[in-house]
Amino acid sequence: MDASNCMLSVIMPCFNHGIYLQDALDSIKKERVNFSFEVIIVDDGSTDAYTLTKLDELKAEGYTVIHQQNGGPAVARNTAIKNAKGKYILPLDADNMLTPEYINTGIAILEKGEYQVVYCTPVFFGDTGADARTFQSIPFDITELLAANYIDNCAMFLKEVWVKNNGYDTNIPYWGHEDWEFWINAYANGFKFYFITEKLFHYRIVAASVATQFKDEKKKADNQNYIVKKHHQLYLDEYLKLNYIRKKYTTDIKRFLFAPFIFSGYLLNVIKSPFKKAEERFAKKNTTG
Structure with missing residues (x-):
């Protein structure tokens, strides 16, 4: 060949x-x-x-x-x-x-x-x-x-x-x-x-x-710990993004009178969802940082 x-x-x-x-x-x-x-x-x-x-x-x-x-x-x-x-x-x-x-x-x-x-x-x-x-x-x-x-x-x-x-x-x-x-x-x-x-x-x-x-749970845990430590920054960034999304959704749910309209807006792409906001926010952070 x-x-x-x-x-x-x-x-x-x-x-x-x-x-x-x-x-x-x-x-x-x-x-x-x-x-x-x-x-x-x-x-x-x-x-x-x-x-x-x-x-x-x-x-x-x-x-x-x-x-x-x-x-x-x-x-x-x-x-x-x-x-x-x-x-x-x-x-x-x-x-x-x-x-x-x-x-x-x-x-x-x-x-x-x-x-x-x-x-x-x-x-x-x-x-x-x-x-x-x-x-x-x-x-x-x-x-x-x-x-x-x-x-x-x-x-x-x-x-x-x-x-x-x-x-x-x-x-x-x-x-x-x-x-x-x-x-x-x-x-x-x-x-x-x-x-x-x-x-x-x-x-x-x-x-x-x-x-x-x-x-073998110990071997599995040891490997997972190794991977998390090696890629700790990626894991941290993803955690921060998920925490941001959780807080945004929690805030929306607490505004229960408006929640149906807000979530309908997410589904119809009329309102930017927390997922989209998180992607933009952290992408910008990673670019500038």
Whole structure:
């Protein structure tokens, strides 16, 4: 493949998930993808014999396979992206699957230049049950994102996002929240997000995976504290904005005789809502400050 014409790099960290690798690769149908792409597989210190044999087979078939000591998802993704030739990046875990439509739709959106990150809704399959770690993807809202992650790692983004973010943060105390911090960092660096409502990739629920540690409340709390401290100014700004909005609405409700007219004005866009006022007020503050 001509590196100068490579539009997309699909990066795949793999740790002992060789049994799923072929499914992931087969899900990317070259004849149905409208853009040039490459696949980079990073073996994150696998010890499973089947996985190691499968990786050797894929290397013989011409796939780019990079071996490294086990360092976790963030390190593996950074390694892959450092070697990526694509204008855009799409991380794909070795046990998940893409659809060609995701690539075609996502790149078409990114190429317009208004957005730098595109994500969609996943289809969950595998060990789905009452305790399965599923999540609800929603349209981008920074307030919601600061509270909890709803954007899966399998999101397409301009490689420049990774550059400006200084890569995935490898200093987070425990593996599993590096993608959440990456999206917060991307927002803080001025990048814009686009949400595709269609279900365009398949997320496999695996009983024994990095995600299972999300049930460990101490690890989860340690990671959250790390992220809040790192992005404390963004969290503070958002808190101040929400507090401003709460006070404005509380004032409106106390003026109960006029409240129906005021809220009707908000709905009809005749009166500027507290949300709009907050956006303008804090945007101005951030610009001048």
